[in-house]
Amino acid sequence: MAEMMEFSLEMLQKMSKSNLETLAQSFHITIAGLSKAEIIDKIVGTGQVKEVKPETAVSAKPTIDVSAKSTADVSETKAAKATETKADKTLIDVSETSISDHDVSYEDTKTTKLDLKLRLELMRVNIRKRELGTQRKERERERNFERERERDRERDERNRERDFELVRMQHELKMAELKNDQTPIVDQQFRVDVAAKLLPKFTSDGELEVYLITFKKIALLNKWPKEHWSAILQTQLKGKALRVLAELDDATIKNFDLLEKALLSAFKLSSEHYRKKFREMTKNGHENYTEFPFKLQNSFKRWLQSLDCYDKIEELRQTFLKEQFLHATPADMRIWLVDQ
Numbered sequence: 001m002a003e004m005m006e007f008s009l010e011m012l013q014k015m016s017k018s019n020l021e022t023l024a025q026s027f028h029i030t031i032a033g034l035s036k037a038e039i040i041d042k043i044v045g046t047g048q049v050k051e052v053k054p055e056t057a058v059s060a061k062p063t064i065d066v067s068a069k070s071t072a073d074v075s076e077t078k079a080a081k082a083t084e085t086k087a088d089k090t091l092i093d094v095s096e097t098s099i100s101d102h103d104v105s106y107e108d109t110k111t112t113k114l115d116l117k118l119r120l121e122l123m124r125v126n127i128r129k130r131e132l133g134t135q136r137k138e139r140e141r142e143r144n145f146e147r148e149r150e151r152d153r154e155r156d157e158r159n160r161e162r163d164f165e166l167v168r169m170q171h172e173l174k175m176a177e178l179k180n181d182q183t184p185i186v187d188q189q190f191r192v193d194v195a196a197k198l199l200p201k202f203t204s205d206g207e208l209e210v211y212l213i214t215f216k217k218i219a220l221l222n223k224w225p226k227e228h229w230s231a232i233l234q235t236q237l238k239g240k241a242l243r244v245l246a247e248l249d250d251a252t253i254k255n256f257d258l259l260e261k262a263l264l265s266a267f268k269l270s271s272e273h274y275r276k277k278f279r280e281m282t283k284n285g286h287e288n289y290t291e292f293p294f295k296l297q298n299s300f301k302r303w304l305q306s307l308d309c310y311d312k313i314e315e316l317r318q319t320f321l322k323e324q325f326l327h328a329t330p331a332d333m334r335i336w337l338v339d340q
Contacts, residue, residue, distance in 0.1 A: 009040075009044070012040050012043065012044070013040065017036045017039070020036060020039045020040065020043070021039065023043060024039055024042060024043055027043065027046050029042045029043065029046065190224070190225060190228060192228060192231050192232055192235065193235075195222070195224055195228070195232050196232050196235045196236065198218060198222065199215065199218060199232070199236055200214065201236070202236045202237060202238060202241070208241060208263060208264070208267050209264065209267075209302070211236075212260055212263070212264075215229075215232075215233055215236075216229075219232070226256060229256040230253055230254055230255065230256045230259050233256070233259065234253070240266070240267070241263055241266075241267075244262065244263055244266040245259075245263075248262055264306075271303060271306040271307045272338055274299065274302045274303035274306050275303045275323065277299050277303070278296070278299040278300050278303050281295070281296055281299055304316065304319065307319055326338070
């Protein structure tokens with residue numbers, strides 16, 4: 001028995017890939033990994049499908065050629081057809097589906113394609129619009145972010161300038177305070193009676209030298225104007241020192257350095273006095289070896305300071321040479337040279 005299914009090539013092309021796969025499997029064709037076009041080529045290549053023109057195509061119902069047979073062969077033919085019925089069922093279903101697809105008119109197919117193209121184009125336009133909108137929003141976010149960063153930089157710059165200006169003003173204020181602290185008290189603000197209250201009392205003529213040293217240290221510590229030192233000192237003098245002051249001229253009592261020398265001279269506290277005191281100084285029994293060097297150093301310093309050579313190397317050399325020269329001369333000559 002020979003069996004043939006008749007399809008046009010156009011009908012095969014219109015069938016879905018799944019239907020083509022089913023048809024190919026009925027012909028025992030391996031279709032793994034094949035495309036639709038390759039499956040169609042395989043089916044046509046089997047020779048079991050006859051390609052016909054669309055207008056001559058018949059229904060998908062199989063046409064069976066049966067040769068003249070004898071009555072004895074009828075039973076055999078029926079038995080053979082019964083075994084093939086199951087295999088043919090799948091082919092009949094496929095052919096019916098193909099015929100249904102083939103019944104769609106050309107105009108409907110064209111209209112459907114145009115509609116699909118239009119819808120696809122609209123979808124592309126909408127997608128493009130969304131993409132452009134997204135890009136526009138992204139650019140706007142970037143511009144806003146950049147503007148925010150610029151504002152932050154400007155704000156930081158202003159803060160730095162403000163901090164720098166604040167530090168500069170604080171520095172200037174501090175320098176002004178230090179300058180004011182170092183500025184001597186002006187005459188209009190200085191009061192002699194207030195300054196005199198800071199001094200200790202002058203109790204003994206024998207302590208005049210110590211008192212004058214203490215007075216100068218207190219005056220320097222309190223930054224008293226030196227032109228007022230004489231006026232302050234005069235408020236503290238008594239006894240012999242006050243009598244010496246009364247005999248001095250106005251020019252001397254207004255100049256502290258001249259007043260100091262006049263008082264020391266009146267109390268015979270000249271450079272020669274300090275020299276003798278230094279050279280003749282010995283350790284007393286009640287003094288320890290810490291107190292005696294301190295007293296010796298003070299006496300040495302007063303001697304050289306009275307000659308204004310304590311911090312001057314050349315004058316210091318001359319002082320020691322002069323002392324040695326006087327020591328080597330006769331007594332009468334020595335007294336005369338000292339008086340000069």
